Amino acid sequence: MDTNDIRFFEVGPRDGLQNESRVLSCADRVAMIEKLVDAGVRDVEIGSFVHPRWVPQMAQTDEVARQITRREGVRYWALVPNLKGLERAREAGVEHVAVFMSATEAHNQSNLNRSLDESLAALKRTTEAAVSEGMVVRAYISTVFGCPFEGDVDFARVLEIGEELLGNGAEHLSLGDTIGAGTPLQVGQGCARAVQHFGVERVALHLHDTQGLAVASALMAYQAGVRLFDGAVGGMGGCPYAPGAAGNLASEDLVNLLLSMGARVDADLSALCEVTGWLSEEVGLSVRSRYYPYWRSQQEQDT
Amino acid sequence: MDTNDIRFFEVGPRDGLQNESRVLSCADRVAMIEKLVDAGVRDVEIGSFVHPRWVPQMAQTDEVARQITRREGVRYWALVPNLKGLERAREAGVEHVAVFMSATEAHNQSNLNRSLDESLAALKRTTEAAVSEGMVVRAYISTVFGCPFEGDVDFARVLEIGEELLGNGAEHLSLGDTIGAGTPLQVGQGCARAVQHFGVERVALHLHDTQGLAVASALMAYQAGVRLFDGAVGGMGGCPYAPGAAGNLASEDLVNLLLSMGARVDADLSALCEVTGWLSEEVGLSVRSRYYPYWRSQQEQDT
Known part of the structure; x- marks a missing residue:
């Protein structure tokens, strides 16, 4: 990986x-993934195998997985909460x-109804089972830069x-600022430590705005x-008015920043904005990116 | 000025x-200034003495200047386009x-219908006249990090x-990214040169998002x-859909960032958000800040 090459991971x-x-309908989810x-x-990340009782938006992820037309060189990921979810993922290909x-x-405890030790044990089982079947595993750690209950987080933990998690066989970590509490200084310092500790290939950053x-x-x-x-x-x-449910950092805001820093990104900025436009105008979701309105105004100017 | 002390300049x-x-009505403009x-x-910056034919929103700035209750230690600024505007400003106190x-x-040429040399001569007259009457002068330079007509801008110019402009007697410069074209790298590099060239007290940064x-x-x-x-x-x-008319960087987004960096800012973040709330809910303007919706959700949670 060249020093300016970015691996961009779309979690939308x-x-x-x-x-x-x-x-969203299964068809819209499939269309969204293919457009991306x-x-x-x-x-x-195409969906999750968390039980639809908890996350109804992610029901039918097996259908989505079966319907997408796969393209070579693209990795299609799904979230799995446990061995049962892993089994469903495997069955869906x-x-x-x-x-x-x-x-x-x-x-x-609040999110997963488990202690950290119980989660570590469960993730070990799931990761090892996945790896033994030839699957590749990403491991999310959430509340890395701030917890809604505990406040500041000890980065050593x-x-x-x-x-x-990497010891279990995960390919890389995704460090999540789940509630968007991290300051730029904290995020920069934590990421420097993580990259030094694990190596650049093993650290993804997952921000909420x-x-x-x-x-x-x-x-x-x-x-x-950080390059992932x-x-x-x-x-x-x-x-924006629901505490704790703030949106992810918009892909187009991220990619625009990274390009401005001289980084190389596989995903095309303008094409990402077209997906946002489709989600906004055809699917009817509300858009929270900063770059998209600018891009749209430029498009209107050009026509 | 301590190294972390910020001078914040409100241009809303x-x-x-x-x-x-x-x-806005004169009364709303006065209320806005006093709330800030x-x-x-x-x-x-309380208004401008540009002719209302060009900027109808800024008509009655003399009325606004006369009606505000002034507080000690606060500097109330107004934009003046020429000697005539300076005279109106002086008359309004x-x-x-x-x-x-x-x-x-x-x-x-497009904005002021003058060549750069003509503007330099005009600003010299206005600045010298203002200084000779004991006034303090700020000098805006716009399109510093990108021009809608010329593209990239030579920072040496x-x-x-x-x-x-400083030689004429201006107290400080405000470097304006008028169309929000500057990348973080460009802005950082330009500001480093400006601070080194002129000194920290003489350089303000004026961003549009x-x-x-x-x-x-x-x-x-x-x-x-930069500390101003x-x-x-x-x-x-x-x-956001009008090219060239994108909003200023929101004061609350700026102050939130600066506080997160460990800077000291006179203006209170929560109190600024209250002004935004008033503008949004009472006056009916649309808000484009990122921090305000978060602040509002926290307020609702607390009540």
Whole structure:
């Protein structure tokens, strides 16, 4: 990987949609994923096998997985909560799975109804089973830069958890600022430590733009050496008035920043904006990206 | 000035309002200015003496200047286009005036119908006249990081223009990314040169959030040594779909970033958000800040 090459990981069809109040049809989800791949996305999270009782937006992920036309060189990921989810993913032909837990006891308990130790044990089982079947595993750690219950998070614990998850056989970690509490300084410092500790190939950064600092935080992370970034097209994933449900950093805001820093990104900025336009105008979701309105105004000017 | 102390310059009642399609009443403009001062703002631009034929939103600035209750330690600024505007400002009791020109021939010609040399001569007359009457002068240079007609801007020319304007007796410069074209890298590099060339006390940065990079650019400028920043409460000043009329960087987004960097800012973040809330809910302007919806959701949670 060249020093300026970015691996961009699109989480919109999962982390974006699962936090939208509207449930998309299977056909729209398939179309969204295929449009993202057409836009040059090479890693895309297509859904989750969490029980639809908890996340109704992600029901039918097996259908979605079966219906998408796969393209070579693209990795189609799905979130799996446990061995049962892994089994469903396998049956649907998914070869790239993501496991997840929190960095803090209280958030893990609230979100997953388990202690951190219980989650570590469960993720070990799931990861090892996946790897033994030839699957590739991403491991999310959430609340890495702030917890809604515990506040500040000890980054040394994040590194310990990460070490264990990679030790189980995960290919890489995704460090999530789940509630968008991290400041650019914190994110930059944490990312520098993580990249130094695990190596650049093993660290993804997953930001939510709760307080308007996510683009600045991504800049600090890039300067700290991070080269793998998550984003959700359109900045979807939550209403700004719902605490704790703020949207993901918009893929187009992220890619625009990274390009401005001289980085190379597979995904095409203008093509990502076209997907956002489709989601906004055809599907009817609300867009929360900063770059999209500018792009749209430029398009209108050109025509 | 301590190394982390920020001078925050609120331009909302001028640069914000002059680009809104709605014209505010004199009473609302006075209330806005007084609320900003209550929020801790120490430099506030109250309006402009550009002819109302060009900027109807800024008619009655003399009335506004006469009606505000002045507070000690606060500097109330007004934009003056020429000697006639300066005379109107003086008659209205304004003691702090801002003059303005572009960094590029084509934008200056389009905006002011003058060559750069003609503007330099005019600003010299206005600045010297103001200084001779004991007034303090700010000098705006616009299109510093990109011109809608000429594209890239040679920053050496910005430094030359700035030198001349300060030589006329201006107290400080405000470097304007008028169309929000600057990348964080460009803004950081330009600001480092300007601070080194003129000294920290003489350089303000004036950003517009056209492409969603303004917060990241402000971060780079802070790291480059800038300690004087312009912002407009609520991110007002233009519709996102109108090219060239994108909003100013929101004061609350700027202050939130600067506080997160460990800077000290006179203006109170929460109190600024209250002004934005008033503008949004009572006055009916559309808010474009990122931090405000978060702040509002926190308020609702607390009540």
